[in-house]
Amino acid sequence: MQSIxxxxxxxxxxxxxxxxxxxxDLLAGVIVGIVALPLAIAFAVASGVSPEKGLATAxxxxxxxxxxxxxxxxxxxPTGAFIVVVAGIVGTYGIEGLAISTMxxxxxxxxxxxxxxxxxxxxxxxxxxxxxxxGIALVIFTTQVKDxxxxxxxxxxxxxxxxxxxxxxxxxQVNLVAVIITVVTILITIYGGxxxxxxxxxxxxxxxxxxxxxxxxxxxxxIESVFxxxxxxxxxxxxxxxxxxxxxxxxxxxTIAMLGAIESLLSAVVADxxxxxxxxxxxxxxxxxxxxxxxxxxxxxxxxxxxxxxxTNVKNGGRTPLAGMIHxxxxxxxxxxxxxxxxxxxxxxxxxxxxxVAYNMSEWRSFRSVLKGSKYDMxxxxxxxxxTVLVDLTIAIEVGIVLSALLFMQRMxxxxxxxxxxxxxxxxxxxxxxxxxxxxxxxSGPFFFAAAQEYRDTLRNISYKSNVLILRMxxxxxxxxxxxxxxxEMLTEMEKRGIRIILSGVQxxxxxxxQQYGIDxxxxxxxxxxxxxxxxxxxxxxxxxxxxxxxxxxxx
Numbered sequence: 001m002q003s004i005x006x007x008x009x010x011x012x013x014x015x016x017x018x019x020x021x022x023x024x025d026l027l028a029g030v031i032v033g034i035v036a037l038p039l040a041i042a043f044a045v046a047s048g049v050s051p052e053k054g055l056a057t058a059x060x061x062x063x064x065x066x067x068x069x070x071x072x073x074x075x076x077x078p079t080g081a082f083i084v085v086v087a088g089i090v091g092t093y094g095i096e097g098l099a100i101s102t103m104x105x106x107x108x109x110x111x112x113x114x115x116x117x118x119x120x121x122x123x124x125x126x127x128x129x130x131x132x133x134x135g136i137a138l139v140i141f142t143t144q145v146k147d148x149x150x151x152x153x154x155x156x157x158x159x160x161x162x163x164x165x166x167x168x169x170x171x172x173q174v175n176l177v178a179v180i181i182t183v184v185t186i187l188i189t190i191y192g193g194x195x196x197x198x199x200x201x202x203x204x205x206x207x208x209x210x211x212x213x214x215x216x217x218x219x220x221x222x223i224e225s226v227f228x229x230x231x232x233x234x235x236x237x238x239x240x241x242x243x244x245x246x247x248x249x250x251x252x253x254x255t256i257a258m259l260g261a262i263e264s265l266l267s268a269v270v271a272d273x274x275x276x277x278x279x280x281x282x283x284x285x286x287x288x289x290x291x292x293x294x295x296x297x298x299x300x301x302x303x304x305x306x307x308x309x310x311x312t313n314v315k316n317g318g319r320t321p322l323a324g325m326i327h328x329x330x331x332x333x334x335x336x337x338x339x340x341x342x343x344x345x346x347x348x349x350x351x352x353x354x355x356x357v358a359y360n361m362s363e364w365r366s367f368r369s370v371l372k373g374s375k376y377d378m379x380x381x382x383x384x385x386x387x388t389v390l391v392d393l394t395i396a397i398e399v400g401i402v403l404s405a406l407l408f409m410q411r412m413x414x415x416x417x418x419x420x421x422x423x424x425x426x427x428x429x430x431x432x433x434x435x436x437x438x439x440x441x442x443x444s445g446p447f448f449f450a451a452a453q454e455y456r457d458t459l460r461n462i463s464y465k466s467n468v469l470i471l472r473m474x475x476x477x478x479x480x481x482x483x484x485x486x487x488x489e490m491l492t493e494m495e496k497r498g499i500r501i502i503l504s505g506v507q508x509x510x511x512x513x514x515q516q517y518g519i520d521x522x523x524x525x526x527x528x529x530x531x532x533x534x535x536x537x538x539x540x541x542x543x544x545x546x547x548x549x550x551x552x553x554x555x556x
Contacts, residue, residue, distance in 0.1 A: 004114060004282050007068045009321040021320060028318030029326025032075055035200040035312050036062070036327060037334055039357070041223070041342060042350040043078040044301065046143055047086035049095065051223055051342060052231045052335070053301050054078050059234065059332045061291035061303030066324025068290050070283030071268040073275060075309040075324050076291060080357050081263050082256070082302045084139050084393050089252045091158065097249060099239035099296035104253035105260065109289030112261055118281025121261050125408075127381040128400040129262060130366045135388025135396065137361035140354055147351035148182040150175020150220060160389050178220045178348040181209055185352025200312075202353045206345055214344050223350075224343035232339035234298050234332070255394040256292070260304040264288050267305035274314045308360065376407045412446060435540045439466040444475040447483035447510075455486065467500060467546060468539045472532060474505030484517050491522060500542050502527045504535035 036058050044054025058077035065076030089098045112118070142160060145167055146152070153170045157163050185205045192201035199207075213220060223230065268279040284305075291303050313323050370381045380403055387396035447455060479487070494501050506514070506528055514520055520528055529535040 004116065005286050006070070006280055006283050007287065007321075008070055008072050008280065008283070009067055009325075012072070012320050017320070017322070022322065024317035025320055025323040026326055028313050028316040029323040030330050031198065031200075031316045032309055032313045032318070032323065032327040033330025033334070034203050036075070036077055036306075036309055036331055038200075038202040038206050038345075038350070038353055039306075039309070040078055040331070041345065042354050042357070043080060043083060045223070045227070045347070045350055046080075046083045046140065046354055047078075047301060048090045049086065049098075049301060050227045050230070052339070053299050055331060055335045055339070056234050056298045057295050057300035057303050059328050059335065060298045060300055061295045062331070063325050063328035064291040064294055065264075065287050065303065065305065066321040066328070068283075068287035069321060069324075070280030070285075070287065071271055071305070071310075072277050072279070072320055073271045073310055073313050073318050073323065074264070074268055074279070074284070074305045074321075075313050075327060076264070076288070076303050076305055077309065078301055079263060079304055079306050080140055080354070080361055081133065081136055081259055082304070083143070084136055084388075085252070085255055085259060086301055087143075088158075088392070093248065093252070096239050097252075098301065099237075100241060100246075101249045101252040102256060102292050102296045102300075102302045103239070104249055105256035105302065106289045106291070106293030106295075108253060108257035109260060109292060110286050111289075112257065113282040113285035113289065116282050117261075118265065118285050121265055121281070121285075124262055124401070125377075125380065125404045126366075127370050127377040128384050128397070128404055129266065130363050130370055131381045131384030131400060132388045132393060132396050134362050134364070134367050135385045136393065137358040137363075138389055140361070141358040144351040144354045144358070147221070147347040148178065148355065150178030150348065152221075175220065177218050178346075181213070181218075181220060181346055181348040182352040182355070185209060185349045186356055189353055189356045202356070205349060205353065209349050210341075210345050213346050218346075221347045222343065223345050223347065226347060228343075230339050230343045232336055234335070236297055237299055239296060251394060255397070256302045258397060259393070260288055260292065260302060261285055263307075264305035267307040267310050270307055271310050271314060274311065275319065308357075376411065380404050380407065409448075412448070435468075435536075435543045437466045437543055438468045438470060438536075438539045440470045440472065442472040442475070447473075447476050447479040447487070455483070455490075467498065468502060468542055469494065469499055470502045470504055470532075470535050470539060472504045472535075473510060474507070476507065476510055479510050479513050484513060484519070488517070488519065488522070491519070500527070500539075502529065502535050502538050502542075504529050504532045506530070 037055075040054035040058040041051040042054075044051050044057075047054075062075065062077045065074060069076070086098060089101055093101065112121070139160065142163055145164075146156060149167070149171075151167060151170045151173055153166050153173075156166055188205040188208060189201040192204040193199065194201075196204060212218070213222070264284055265279075265281055268281070268284055271277070272279055288304060295301065295303055309327075313327070318324075367381070367385075370377050380400060383403055384396045384400040387399055443455065491501055501523060503514075503523070511520075511528065514523075514528065527538060529538060
């Protein structure tokens, strides 16, 4: 357990903190806390929950992810990736259902870490992550069009295409003031941070626009008019768990866990590249699980590692988990003492901030580069993208993983082959010494289910003029149960045709599998050879033996 769960904070604490490190982490934490404020509110509102739930998540989950995490600089909290998931769960199961699903996801994430699945999750193919991330970005942008244009249709559909149809049918209700506020917010968010280096653009947009809207009573919706007062406290609440309905929350919990694991480890990898570090993936997963177990108890929503806030932390000098904990404390202080003013923030300001977030999430450059790559990657990318946008993120991830696995196995199967050895120059010299009636073939690549049928068919269709067939297996790294099954069928068929099979260069792992299934006894242990020279010797002995007169008479 100790080797699996080793939080970075405790490792660094043992080595000691320098005064300069503490100062740097303090400054970085405060800045990241200010950056996280508008994002936490915006992500909560976009997810269909009250703003304080986003703040509570950033405070509680953000602190725990840094305290228990396996990364030096990871910043945790609510992220844009969860907007689609949270909104869907709230719409179907309500706030209580979201809390239960999030806590179940926390348990699943802890199990991921305990079973050392951190390394496995790193192998999620990039076309899949780019596909669902770009899809989520488009969905987030779509959800913000209503507030960006000041539209308030009577009934806004949940589907992507019906939602745009509702927007177009409501264009006569566009609020020009809301449009102007959205455009100004986008401009300040993008360019404000370049002018005022220490003040994030999104926070600057709130500071500039919110007082103007309040003073001049501009006709736009605010957080207060939509959600009411923002609670300036954090309280503990235990969700009511109905054990009879627990099975309903398994799928949303798995979605939260998978998405949280992928996002957090991607963020940790990005952070490693920025600081030249190395995160502990299993520890990070366990920390994410602890955070998602605790977050709903304080009224929070799902949390994961946030790439943008993590990068902000690094750029501002944060180098240890202390910065992430200070970021959480900063948010808590803002929530307690200034939370009541957050209710005045216009919804169109949050829409503008989220549209910038959606653009940054879209990874359009990566999307374009994948489209220029192999047809397999392009198929995975487009499938996951369109399923995320038009159907459901859960289905998109499930289909994407299965499709990626199938395409990978197909490509691996194509790398596997059975070829006659006259094409292999390293044994040409030996061919002058080949006994008459001996054929040599080489099996290359893994002998697994995707290639097993092809192996069997190829060997079956060989025009056998020989009494002995040597199969060189030096380039076969492993063989699975399907390969074993087809191999046994092939051996049985060869035996009926009077053809002796000799294996050459069998690797230890493959030999172990052959022995486990009794193929060594079926074939004869003397006919499983370590080298090609030994195989030739056995072939010569077999030919000599079968050509003896009394043996021929028995065989007839």
